Amino acid sequence: MNTIQYIKDWISNKESFSFFLPDGPQGRPFDKQYLIDGVIENQNGVTIKMSGGIEFEFEGEVQYRDEFCNLIVNGFSVLRYKVNGVVNSEYLEGEFCLNGF
Template identity: 35%
Template structure:
C-alpha cells in the first residue's frame, strides 16, 4: 500500500488532529487542533491538507507507522510545511507525528 493510502486510512478514523514536526510541536498540543480536508497524491509524493490553510508536503516514499492515536511518518526525502501558500519550514530528516482524536 502506498504511503498516502496508509495516511488516508488512518485519518478516516479520526476527527481532529495536532502534529509534531521534526523540531517540535506545531502550536500547543491539545490547545491547537486542526482538521484535515484531504490527502492528495503529487508528482513527487503526497500532501496532507488541513482546513487552516496548512499543508504538509511529503516527497519520496516515506515510512508510515500506525501507533493507534499517533501516525508516524519518517524516512521522507523532504517534508515542507506551508502556511497560507508560503513555505514555512522544510525538513530532510526526522519524523512527523500526527496525533488524532
C-alpha cells in the same frame, strides 16, 4: 496497501488532529485542533492538507507507522510545512507525527 491509501484510511477513523514537526510542536502541544481537508498524491510524494491553510508536503520514499493515536511519518527526503501557501519550515530528516482522535 500503498502509503496514500493507508493515510486516508487512518484519518477516516478520526475527527480531530494535531501535529508535531521534526523539531517539535508549533505552539503548545494539543492547544490547536485541525480537520483534514485532503490527502493528495503528487509526482514527488504525498501532501496532507489541513484546515487553517496548513499543508505538509512530503517528497521521497515516505514510510509510516501506526501508533494508535499517532501516525508517524519518516523516510522523506524533504518535508515542507506550509501555511496559506507559504513555506514556514523545511526539513530534510526526522519524524513527523500526526495525532488524531
